[in-house]
Amino acid sequence: xxxxxxxxISAPIETVWDVVSDPGRALSFMSGVTRWEIEGEExxxxxxxxxxxxxxxSAEVGGLIEIVEWDPPKELAWTSITGxxxxxxxxxRSVAANRTTAEIRLxxxxxxxxxxxxxxxxxxxxxxxxxxxxxxxxxxxxxEHERMREQAAARRSARGAPAGTGLAG
Amino acid sequence: xxxxxVADSAHRNGHVGSDAAHGERDDTGLGPSLLGRAARGVARQxxxxxxxxxxxxxxxxxxxxxxxxxxxxxxxxYRAEVRGLGxxxxxxxxxxxxxxxxxxxxxxxxxFTLAFNTYFGVERPFYQLAHNLVLSMPxxxxxxxxxxVAASPANARKALQAGAALLVYPGGxxxxxxxxxQRNRVDFDGRKGFIRLALQENVPIVPVVSIGGHETALFxxxxxxxxxxxxxxxVFRLKVLPISLSLPWGVNVGDMLGHIPLPAKxxxxxxxxxxxxxxxxxxxxxxEIYDHLIRLMQETLDALAEERRLPVIG
Numbered sequence: 001x002x003x004x005x006x007x008x009i010s011a012p013i014e015t016v017w018d019v020v021s022d023p024g025r026a027l028s029f030m031s032g033v034t035r036w037e038i039e040g041e042e043x044x045x046x047x048x049x050x051x052x053x054x055x056x057x058s059a060e061v062g063g064l065i066e067i068v069e070w071d072p073p074k075e076l077a078w079t080s081i082t083g084x085x086x087x088x089x090x091x092x093r094s095v096a097a098n099r100t101t102a103e104i105r106l107x108x109x110x111x112x113x114x115x116x117x118x119x120x121x122x123x124x125x126x127x128x129x130x131x132x133x134x135x136x137x138x139x140x141x142x143x144e145h146e147r148m149r150e151q152a153a154a155r156r157s158a159r160g161a162p163a164g165t166g167l168a169g
Numbered sequence: 170x171x172x173x174x175v176a177d178s179a180h181r182n183g184h185v186g187s188d189a190a191h192g193e194r195d196d197t198g199l200g201p202s203l204l205g206r207a208a209r210g211v212a213r214q215x216x217x218x219x220x221x222x223x224x225x226x227x228x229x230x231x232x233x234x235x236x237x238x239x240x241x242x243x244x245x246x247y248r249a250e251v252r253g254l255g256x257x258x259x260x261x262x263x264x265x266x267x268x269x270x271x272x273x274x275x276x277x278x279x280x281f282t283l284a285f286n287t288y289f290g291v292e293r294p295f296y297q298l299a300h301n302l303v304l305s306m307p308x309x310x311x312x313x314x315x316x317x318v319a320a321s322p323a324n325a326r327k328a329l330q331a332g333a334a335l336l337v338y339p340g341g342x343x344x345x346x347x348x349x350x351q352r353n354r355v356d357f358d359g360r361k362g363f364i365r366l367a368l369q370e371n372v373p374i375v376p377v378v379s380i381g382g383h384e385t386a387l388f389x390x391x392x393x394x395x396x397x398x399x400x401x402x403x404v405f406r407l408k409v410l411p412i413s414l415s416l417p418w419g420v421n422v423g424d425m426l427g428h429i430p431l432p433a434k435x436x437x438x439x440x441x442x443x444x445x446x447x448x449x450x451x452x453x454x455x456x457e458i459y460d461h462l463i464r465l466m467q468e469t470l471d472a473l474a475e476e477r478r479l480p481v482i483g
Contacts, residue, residue, distance in 0.1 A: 116235075121237070
C-alpha cells in the first residue's frame with residue numbers, strides 16, 4: 001500500500017521544515033496519528049527514533065521508526081524498525097521565495113500475508129490517503145497561520161505597540 | 170509454589186493437582202460401564218492432544234502475516250473500536266483480565282489480539298490462556314503460534330516470569346456461554362486464582378472490558394445440567410453444554426464446530442493498571458480485590474452498554 005498527498009504552502013521552506021521535522025509537533029497536524037514519541041537520545045536528525053501509531057480502521061498501526069534520510073530543509077525519510085513494515089517521507093521544495101510544496105509519502109504492508117494482505121492493503125489505502133490529505137491541509141493551515149501571526153507581531157513591534165501578547169515566536 | 174514443581178515434572182501441559190492425575194484414577198464417576206470406558210478413552214485422546222505448554226511456540230512472523238486478515242475481520246465485520254491501549258504498561262509483565270463473550274468463536278479475543286499486536290508490535294511477547302478443549306481441537310493447533318497456551322496456573326506463571334503480557338478470561342467457558350439476556354454482565358463465577366497469581370508475581374492487573382461479542386448469536390442457556398448428565402464436567406473439565414441459535418446451524422448444541430458470528434459492533438475498553446500492593450496494602454485480601462475488580466469492570470460495561478443504541482448494530 002502506497003499513499004501520497006501534497007500541498008503548496010505560502011511560507012519559506014525553512015519554516016515548513018521546522019514544523020515537519022519537529023517530533024513534538026507531529027500530533028498537532030498529522031491526521032490519524034495517535035502517538036509520536038521520541039525514543040532514545042537523539043531528538044532529531046539521522047538516526048533519531050520515534051514510537052508512532054496511526055489509526056487505520058479498527059487498529060492503531062505503527063511501531064518504532066528511525067530517520068534514515070535527513071537533508072534539511074528538503075528531505076526527511078523514515079523506515080520501520082519494529083511493527084508493520086513502513087517507509088515514510090517528507091519532501092519539501094521551494095518554488096518561490098515564500099512558496100513551498102510539501103509532499104508526504106507513506107508505503108506500508110505485510111509481506112507474506114497473501115490474499116488477505118492484498119485485500120487489506122486495498123481497503124486501507126483510501127483510509128491512509130485521507131489521513132495524508134488531512135495532514136498536508138492541517139500543515140498548511142498551521143504554518144500559514146503561524147506566519148500571519150508572526151508578521152502581525154512584527155508589524156506591531158515596528159509601530160512601537162506594547163509587546164507581551166504572547167503570540168510572537 | 171508446590172504446584173509449579175509438579176507442573177514442571179512429567180505431567181503434560183503444566184496441569185496441576187487432580188487434573189494431572191486424570192490418567193491414573195477413575196475420577197470420572199462413571200464406573201466400569203461401557204459408556205464410562207468410552208468416555209475415558211475420549212478423555213485420554215483429548216488429553217494427549219493438548220499441546221505441552223511451550224512459550225517458544227509463539228511465532229511473531231506468523232502473527233504478523235495474519236494481522237491483515239484479523240484487521241479485515243475487526244474493521245469490516247465487527248467495526249471494532251479498541252480504546253485505552255495506552256493504559257497497558259509499555260514493557261514488562263502484565264496480567265490483562267477480560268470479560269469473555271461470544272461462545273466458542275470469542276470475537277472479542279480476535280479484536281483485542283489484533284489491537285495489542287499492532288499497538289505494541291508482534292515483537293512484544295503476548296500470550297493468551299485458553300481452555301484445553303480449544304487447543305486440542307483439530308485445526309486450531311495454529312493458535313499456539315499466536316501465543317495461546319492451555320489455561321493453568323503454572324503456564325500463566327511461566328509467561329509472567331518470562332516478562333510477557335498475558336491475557337486471561339477468568340470467567341472462561343462459564344462466562345462465554347452465558348445467556349443472551351446476561352450479555353452485559355461480568356461474571357467470573359467467583360474464580361480468583363488470577364488475583365493470587367498477580368500478587369505472587371507482583372504484576373499489575375489491567376482490566377479489559379468488551380461489549381458486543383455476545384450479540385454474535387442468540388445464546389439461550391449454558392446447559393450446565395446437560396453437561397453434568399453427560400459427565401462432561403468430569404471428563405473434559407467442561408462445565409457447560411451451551412445451546413444457542415446461531416448461523417448456519419439454527420439450533421446449536423455445544424458450539425463445538427463454531428458458528429458464523431453475526432457482525433455485531435465490538436467495543437473494547439482497556440482500563441488503567443491496578444498495582445495491587447500499592448492500592449490494597451502489602452498483604453491484600455483477595456476477596457476485596459475480586460469485588461473491586463468486578464465492580465470496576467461492571468461499571469465500565471454498563472457505561473459501554475449505555476452508549477449502544479441497538480444490539481448487533483451498536
